[in-house]
Amino acid sequence: MLKIQELRELIKLVDQSNIDEFSYEHDGSKIKMKKHKEASTETVIRQKADEFQMAPVVKEVIQPVLSNVPSEPQAKKIEVVEEAPVSEKLHKIVSPMVGTFYASPSPDAENYVKTGDKVKTDTVVCIVEAMKLFNEIEAEVNGEIVEVLVENGQLVEYGQPLFLVK
Incomplete structure (x- = not known):
């Protein structure tokens, strides 16, 4: 600012x-x-x-x-x-590494999660690919996906918020 x-x-x-x-x-x-x-x-x-x-x-x-x-x-x-x-009680699921964000396990498959889906701590929400290794990212919290903050195929940074969970 x-x-x-x-x-x-x-x-x-x-x-x-x-x-x-x-x-x-x-x-x-x-x-x-x-x-x-x-x-x-x-x-x-x-x-x-x-x-x-x-x-x-x-x-x-x-x-x-x-x-x-x-x-x-x-x-x-x-x-x-x-x-x-509006709400300070939102949890951010962040990228644990630099890589490419994928919302689904394959191009023709359905996304792991979308806005409004309920998740548990062990629910896989996306994949971050780094150096040809595909890393499944888990929610780590129980709640509901409020917003998906990145696009499929987008490059993400370490610590970048990927999802907001209520």
């Missing part, structure tokens, strides 16, 4: 430039600014909190800023949207 000073500098740079719209995404945070003809800038920030389901919480900040006309200060409206976790 950007610090307030960095955000102010970014707003100032966009305001002084001739661009009308600016978007930036990094580590689950999104910033989008649009300049309107009347020289106001709108900023929206969305912060992802550890891949949980989110409910938006909206705050408004009004900040006086000088417009391009030297003697006329003008207020700019900045809308900050922070997303707060």
